[in-house]
Amino acid sequence: MAALTLPETDWRHRAGLGHLTEVLGAAEGLCRFVGGAVRDALLGMPVADLDLATALSPDEVMTRLRAAGIRAVPTGIEHGTITAVLDSGPVEVTTLRRDVSTDGRHATVAFTDDWREDAARRDFTINALYADPATGALFDYFDGLADLEARHVRFIGDPLRRIAEDHLRILRFFRFLARFGDTPDPEGLDACTARARDLMALSRERIRDELLKLLVAHDAVRVVALMLARGILGPVVPEITTAAPLAALAEREARLGAAPDPIRRLAALLPRDPALGDLIGARLKLSNAQRKRLVLALTDGGTADARALAYRVGREAAEDRLLLAATDDAEAAQGWQRLAGWEIPRLPLTGGALVARGLAKGPEVARALRAVEEQWIAEAFPDAARVEAIADAVVRP
Known part of the structure; x- marks a missing residue:
């Protein structure tokens, strides 16, 4: 150099x-x-x-x-x-x-x-x-x-010996390849392939940290495909079988200007099964918030009304759904634009306001409040005056 x-x-x-x-x-x-x-x-x-x-x-x-x-x-x-x-x-x-x-x-x-x-x-x-x-x-x-x-990622000395010293170096080899590399060092690649099952001896936390960093590296799609071809991920996340959904997500992220996100990219690689996602989240020791987000990303649901979706599941989860599950790029782009700069509102009505209208405290108020909220969402979050009118109609139909 x-x-x-x-x-x-x-x-x-x-x-x-x-x-x-x-x-x-x-x-x-x-x-x-x-x-x-x-x-x-x-x-x-x-x-x-x-x-x-x-x-x-x-x-x-x-x-x-x-x-x-x-x-x-x-x-x-x-x-x-x-x-x-x-x-x-x-x-x-x-x-x-x-x-x-x-x-x-x-x-x-x-x-x-x-x-x-x-x-x-x-x-x-x-x-x-x-x-x-x-x-x-x-x-x-x-x-x-x-x-x-x-741009050559190469072990110092004998790759097999370096992997025997710390098995995490297998994942680090691919993470550095995704971030800095051009072509993989053949000797290092063969050593990682031969010792892939050594990853099973590592703590889930160490595997999680390396995997999430790898998924947002600029060349993650190519490297994940290489890892799958070499059987690297099988010992720790056998549910990942193809890099094609990750490639599709990365392309959509680039078109919309969305920053790569590790949980979203992990979701792209998994089957669309929220229960399975929860199990994998537990296996990888994801935080409670990350695990919930992974489950939501793998849950089927419409994306046509992006703002209603964001109100119900949160902005991050709504963005995940748009990027992962929108039927086409036009729908994803429209939803993405609808969320840009939009602050999720709070319903400008309390249960007390319904009690003041004559409802008895308890389940009746809760049911009425849900009805008002659903109408408010359906009308695209109108102002407080309109909410008052919806409340009047719900309480005194």
């Missing part, structure tokens, strides 16, 4: 970052930017998370940060990670490490001062790039720069 230094980016000048790297001995070569921040900066992409690697021990990092008045949180100190909390946001600081033992889910590590040894335990070459905080000089131990230029 042509770049020999980290490009100038806004995040390199975040408030407090220069002081942090100075405290951690950047001038003596004791800390470097590492991983995603370096990779994404070289690609001209926005950087969300910022990581520093350091040759200092975790105890020394804590001591230096506290002495400098920088809040230090030992978020993963047993693995050498301390979060430095700056006014401009958190920065994870991790001591250089080497793996002592691994079981596919967890690793026992030992600390080191050898930068190459730290790089060797990382997953892919494009994630093992380091940069000097002061000069931006790059350090590349496994040809990650060339792979980044070629």
Whole structure:
């Protein structure tokens, strides 16, 4: 890759970052930017998370940060990670490490001062790039720069060994391929295929997080199709059998200017069965809100009146239905435009107003309120004066 230094980016000048790297001995070569921040900066992409690697021990990092008045949180100190909390946001600081033992889910590590040894335990070459905080000089131990230029996602060392160390690297391989890759590394692809059943040993939470990130990557459709062809998803979500509905959804999202959404895209890949969706949501440990949304997305229902639908099931669920179940693009586009900038109203009537009209408290009021609400929805949410008239007609037909 042509770049020999980290490009100038806004995040390199975040408030407090220069002081942090100075405290951690950047001038003596004791800390470097590492991983995603370096990779994404070289690609001209926005950087969300910022990581520093350091040759200092975790105890020394804590001591230096506290002495400098920088809040230090030992978020993963047993693995050498301390979060430095700056006014401009958190920065994870991790001591250089080497793996002592691994079981596919967890690793026992030992600390080191050898930068190459730290790089060797990382997953892919494009994630093992380091940069000097002061000069931006790059350090590349496994040809990650060339792979980044070629959009080549490649394991460091033997792919089978790297997967044995952490089975999640199978899903990460495909996620990075969907986000950064062009053609898959053949050796890595074959290793992921051979060890796909290892995914069953992982926690559902780790699988969920990787899968949802993968589904919104810009090349998700092609990569999901590749995963299905290679049997990667079978051990964890065997209900997904084709990428065609995801392709159709992605095309509709692009036409309407809708941002890719992981729950919606997961729904596209599943059979239209809300009960099955609920089971899969439970299996993947989705949050209650995500699980409910997945079920609603898989529930049959009309999409002709987008605003009525949004009132009944919520904006997100209505948008999901439009994108997933509208009979054609014209219907989807019309519904999408109807929802744009529209705030879901609240019925301008209470049960008390019906009691004041002479109804007895209890089921009679509830039935009358539902009748008023249904008429209000049918009339496209008229104003309060019209609701009063509907209420009068319901109470005194």
